[in-house]
Amino acid sequence: MAAALRIGVIGGSIAGCAAAVAGSRAGADVTVYERSGAELQDRGFGIVIPPPLHAELVGSGYLDAAMPTAPVGTRVWLTREPGGRSARELARQPSPVTPCNWGLLWRSLRASAGAVRYLRGQPVASAGLGESGRAVITSARGEEPYDLVVGADGHASATRQLLAPGLRPEPAPYVVWRGAIPLGALAGHPRELELLRGAWVTLGFPGGHGIFYLIPGGPQDGDGSAGAGNRLLAYAVYGRPPEGADPGPYVRELAAEHFPAAWADIVARGGRRATACHPVADVQAPRVARPPLLLAGDAAGVTRPHTATGAVKALQDALCLERVLREGPDLTTALERYADERTAAGARLVELGRRMGRSLVEEVPDWPAMGQDEVDVWFRGVLAGTWHYLYEGPGEAPAEPDAGPEATVAR
DSSP states (O other): OGGGOEEEEEOOSHHHHHHHHHHHHTTOEEEEEESOSSOSTTOOOEEEEOHHHHHHHHHTTSSOTTSOOOOEEEEEEEEEOTTSSSEEEEEEEEEEEEEEEHHHHHHHHHHHTTTOEEEETOOEEEEEEOTTSSEEEEETTEEEEESEEEEOOOTTOHHHHHHSTTOOOEEEEEEEEEEEEEGGGGTTOHHHHHHHTTEEEEEEETTEEEEEEEEEOOTTSSSSOOSTTOEEEEEEEEEOOOTTSOSTTHHHHHHHHHSOHHHHHHHHHHTGGGEEEEEEEEEEOSOSEETTEEEOGGGTEEOOGGGOOHHHHHHHHHHHHHHHHHHOSOHHHHHHHHHHHHHHHHHHHHHHHHHHHIIIIITOOOGGGOOHHHHHHHHHHHHTTOOBTTBOOTTOOOOOTTSOTTSTTOO
């Protein structure tokens, strides 16, 4: 069915490259329109993906097995000792994750796209239906018809407006500060570095939390290689910025006030240039495909980053797209199947992200009063029966195959 298809992909980031690989593997002729004229591998910070998904992507040819990762198997919960500046460990939970460097992930997907036409510096002026019923993409190259247009144009997607006019992301009442800094920032903090070599850390404080984990560095980071020994410290800190002030540098003040001294020093060493402040928002298209249009990644739906599924969802979208194109029997049926599966999956993630946001930022527990049992019980309540790859507590079982993107067995 897909052999004769012409697919146009709007957006050449993670979701767009993954969709291009999917279409190409299904036998379609694929063209990607990327508005930026620059390479994208230097963009973004750290991301994590479930180990089974990483293995599937390597095994199916989406990712190069040689792409560096920094896998760890444990989540450690910390807070500041009451009345002091030292850290107190609250709990440890099994939580296998495969941290990646966004740029290296993009580069691997881009290489796997092979013969796909990747048009760098080609912003799309418009997309819509042509007189023949096929989709038409208009750019500086003129009008080009396609059997299918994939909108992979991010959280502010113009393609989404074709399927859901007026739909916009809904902001959360807090922001996230993200950073990726050289391990030199941990100089003088050997205990923290040793902890991060085997675990990822959640640090709770009044009004939010921080996440810290190691990721592979790229060729531009330190020693000119992207090998297993080249690492960066990635972090994300969630909280409310001060009203009427520049929120960018505030993360250092927040850390100094609420973090254990060592972790506050690490954030401060990153400096303003290493940290970016982003709003947190979510949105889900009511239907992520309607022939001849399809949405992928953040264009289809944005979930709050607590779920750690931005790139994950885009990659799962691609795997689903390849499967439905292969199965057919025709494009309309394939897109209906994609819409049924990925719309429901995205809606579940949006709801989960909101619950996590309320519990981890808006209505945080009394962190110093928590211990192992209290953290386990509290987080099961946050999940509300939803299995998620970031948490594998005692007695937890994977969800059934139709339980959505948080169930990594379902792809």
